[in-house]
Amino acid sequence: MKQNVDVKTTDNNEEIVYLRLTDSECYIFNAGSFWSDGGAAMGVLPKILWGKKIVADHSNRIELAANLLLVITPQLKVLIDSGIGYYPDERAKKIFQPEPCRLLESLKKCGYTREEIDYVILTHLHYDHIGGLVYQEKEVKSIMFPNAKHVIQKTEWNIANSPDELNMTAYQYREPLGLLENSPNLMLIDSDYQLTPEISLIQTGGHSIGTQIVRIQSENDLCYYPGDLIPHQFHLNTAVTSAYDINRSQTFTAKKKIIEELEKNEGYLIFNHQPEKKYLKYPLF
DSSP states (O other): OOOEEEEEEOTTSOEEEEEEOSSOEEEEEESOOEEEEHHHHHTTSOHHHHTTTSOOOTTSEEEEOOEEEEEEOSSOEEEEOOOSOSOOOHHHHHHHOOOOOOHHHHHHHHTOOGGGOOEEEOSOOOHHHHGGGEEEETTEEEESSTTOEEEEEHHHHHHHHSOOTTTGGGGOOOHHHHHHTTOTTEEEEOSOEEOSSSEEEEEOOSSSTTOEEEEEEETTEEEEEOGGGSOSGGGGSTTOOOTTOSOHHHHHHHHHHHHHHHHHHTOEEEOSSOSSOOEEESOOO
């Protein structure tokens, strides 16, 4: 089937980008934006450069999207990351000022329900990526995707559950981990993993100890979801890393490989935190 790109609009005017690959479908949608420190997000890039195109608020925070990727292969329905979710605590509300979550609404617009998801891939376990794993009904909380295996790198799971002094503040939100712990929904992997013939998980580190990225190969079509390694167009510069990255060298190495492969194969790159443009198609010029 011919590859194409389409854009759908939800009832609240949020765009859902549809990518048709050779034998897979991809939906990119923002599960709910939030505000985070601009300097930390842009890291080594001076504000004199990023501040010309991104407006910061009075606290120097910038708007970041929670762009998730839903991949429909011939066999499975796979969601990548989950956003902040419907139930941020008071601390998160104060720090991030998140929009109302629209995860389930966006899934419905794509034509699917939470019960139909077969796998949830978590690039890492920071708050803005795992909050959407919590579902609540009649004050009882449970796993948002009850029939899905949740695929996490073992090193990431370990550091999130027993963070050291360096990583303590990055893993303070434990509710989703508690729901997954000792659950048949938890699937821990160790290093690179071939989830389906189309979907590969690549452990890169860099942003966190157990960060993994997602590579989708559908015959001649290539798509990367690099998560927080390349969250925004400003991070296409391989030397630009966020202040949150614990290993800039690993981030640099992974980004270089991703971009070189995309340029060679004229693939798609998904930005997980850029509000105004959710993807790029190579070649850029």
